[in-house]
Amino acid sequence: MSPHAAQAQHLICTAAERVDKDRVGEKNAVWLRRLRLSNFRNYESLDVEFAPGLNFLYGPNGSGKTSVLEAISYLAVARSLRSSADSEVVRWGEDGFGIGGDVEGDAKSRRIVLRFTRGGPKEVAVDGESIARLADLVGHLRVAWFSPEDTWITKGGPEARRRLVDMTLCQIDAAYLTALGNYKRALRQRNEALLGWTPDEESDRVVDAWTEKVIDYGSRVVAGRAALLPRLDEAVSRFHGAISGEDDLSLGYRSSVPLEGAVDEEAVRKRFVFGLESCREDERRRGFTLVGPHRDDLEVRLGGRLLRTFGSQGQHRTAAIALKLGEAAILDSDDQGVVVLLDDVLSELDERRGVALVSHIGSHGQALVTSTTRAPGSVAPDAGAAFFLVDDGEVVRQ
Numbered sequence: 001m002s003p004h005a006a007q008a009q010h011l012i013c014t015a016a017e018r019v020d021k022d023r024v025g026e027k028n029a030v031w032l033r034r035l036r037l038s039n040f041r042n043y044e045s046l047d048v049e050f051a052p053g054l055n056f057l058y059g060p061n062g063s064g065k066t067s068v069l070e071a072i073s074y075l076a077v078a079r080s081l082r083s084s085a086d087s088e089v090v091r092w093g094e095d096g097f098g099i100g101g102d103v104e105g106d107a108k109s110r111r112i113v114l115r116f117t118r119g120g121p122k123e124v125a126v127d128g129e130s131i132a133r134l135a136d137l138v139g140h141l142r143v144a145w146f147s148p149e150d151t152w153i154t155k156g157g158p159e160a161r162r163r164l165v166d167m168t169l170c171q172i173d174a175a176y177l178t179a180l181g182n183y184k185r186a187l188r189q190r191n192e193a194l195l196g197w198t199p200d201e202e203s204d205r206v207v208d209a210w211t212e213k214v215i216d217y218g219s220r221v222v223a224g225r226a227a228l229l230p231r232l233d234e235a236v237s238r239f240h241g242a243i244s245g246e247d248d249l250s251l252g253y254r255s256s257v258p259l260e261g262a263v264d265e266e267a268v269r270k271r272f273v274f275g276l277e278s279c280r281e282d283e284r285r286r287g288f289t290l291v292g293p294h295r296d297d298l299e300v301r302l303g304g305r306l307l308r309t310f311g312s313q314g315q316h317r318t319a320a321i322a323l324k325l326g327e328a329a330i331l332d333s334d335d336q337g338v339v340v341l342l343d344d345v346l347s348e349l350d351e352r353r354g355v356a357l358v359s360h361i362g363s364h365g366q367a368l369v370t371s372t373t374r375a376p377g378s379v380a381p382d383a384g385a386a387f388f389l390v391d392d393g394e395v396v397r398q
């Protein structure tokens, strides 16, 4: 066993023992009881029942652990949080995939079913009734996904940090999800119009038409993010303080829109109009949109300084955990429950951080944690955690 694997094994045992099993499942939060798959990644078919608290999935590389988490992300947001296209997750040689989830909640359980056929649309049904718009799926099941790449979320480019904010908002606010989707489409069209721009009236008219849409949807997106930030900042710095013992992590929203303090949608819109006017010539010369939520960043500061520019590996990892726990806390802020998906991150973390992470998520309700290491079976019954062996497209509870 490699030192990493041994460490992960030790972490799983320690963390499982430390999770207060009485807290898990106590507050009727939403959790996923049963998952069924057909022709999804390497699963020809799968039918598995999870526990309401901690679920450890272990098995060799390439056995299908991440794919299980990915399928669960479809039940929450109707797409892959691994950022794959729908056609990529269809089992090789097949025409489409199906995912079914039985979700337990406050009062009643729900059955979510999602189907995709190559070349066709995605179909989603809740309790047998098909859903016309993706936004209507919002709220049935919320997930927070944490992958090894996320351990560098405070160091890399702004895209991953924007995605964290967007994925949080999309799951608590259906209107945000709609606005973001519309913004992305309008932005693509506007960029095309700018790329093909020639100095004539017709060209200007096309650009202007898309400018209006970009401002419309973009203002909603920016206002949504600006409103989330103080709440996220509060939650993240609290977790960071608890893990590191220091009290100096802060988040800020740095927008390409010259906000000048604007937060509500109308004020943001005015600033957005101004921002786009200021770079009118520049945009036409360069052929793409220079101002808007697609260029924004979530700034993470430690002791007032930008973590991205000076942080040590340990500081980045602690900040990443705090960010992810903050995200989970926001998703769970109305006690609605969030399913935390931790993909192979324990081997990336040292003992203190790993244990802090897993014991915190235990208090949020359900979590699925993947690892390549087999944890000793004797730990499972005492710790209130369920263990599953994943092997070549099969998942078997131990």
Ligand SMILES: Nc1ncnc2c1ncn2[C@@H]1O[C@H](COP(=O)(O)OP(=O)(O)O)[C@@H](O)[C@H]1O
Binding pocket: 040, 041, 042, 043, 059, 060, 061, 062, 063, 064, 065, 066, 067, 068, 088, 089, 090, 091, 092
């Ligand atoms: N569309 C697909 N159809 C069939 N198999 C796939 C598809 N996409 C990936 N795979 C295979 O599925 C397996 C499971 O991948 P993954 O869930 O990432 O494994 P793990 O997380 O356990 O390492 C891999 O062996 C991969 O080659």
Ligand SMILES: [Mg+2]
Binding pocket: 062, 065, 066, 067, 343, 344
């Ligand atoms: Mg994996």
